[in-house]
Amino acid sequence: MLGALLVLLGTTACLAQDLCTDETSEGFKVRLSIKTALGQQAYVWNESEMFLFRATLAFAMRQHFKNNEYNVSSILVCNETQRVSFHFVVLDPSDSTQLIQKTAVEAAVRKSRHRINSAFLLSDGTLEFLQIPPTLATPYSPATPPWLIAFGVVIGAVCAGIIVMLVSSLLGPKKGKGEDDDEEEGGGVGRNGIACDALDGACNGGFSDDDRLTQM
Secondary structure (H helix, E strand, C coil): CHHHHHHHHHHHHHHHHHHCCCCCCCCEEEEECHHHHHHHHCCCCCHHHHHHHHHHHHHHHHHHHCCCCCCHHHEEEEEEECCCEEEEEEEECCEEEEECCHHHHHHHHHHCHHHHHHHCCCCCCCEEECCCCCCCCCCCCCCCCHHHHHHHHHHHHHHHHHHHHHHHHHHCCCCCHHHHHHHHCCEEECHHHCEEECCCCCECHHHCCCHHHHHC
């Protein structure tokens, strides 16, 4: 009984090794740059970190397929290097001899990319799925179109100019009717009824009808 179990485990290990290679068409290569991302606070990559990676991939597969049959054992890893790079494939939970198609795995990774990055404190540039392009941020679209903002500014400036002109015309100095008549006449009347020249303001006594002035 024990011998049969050991043979079964050995066969499973060999099968897994055959399924996960760098030449597997359904596999992905992953490269992590932990020191580049975290500097002095970089952590050491070990078996526990690899277990976490496999768990996050199983989580992504569950989220994408809405299938709770995916587990850590569904994620096979091979060709691991000290520079923290490796290949992985995903086994079909209903048939461990079959691999999940690459397009399906890629869709699952894209859907949970932020959660995977957050688990390792990394980003798309420091946790790279080499066959999966980085996730692009959603382009920012303002609530108000730029042309509408510019149009509003121009209309506001025009309205402000019109208001200033109207207020200036209403508050400007007004001349009385009497002042206008004095400006239209050539001269004015000085003291004692003597006619005065409006040009230089001098009064000419020769044009006065005052008898007191003629007697002098």
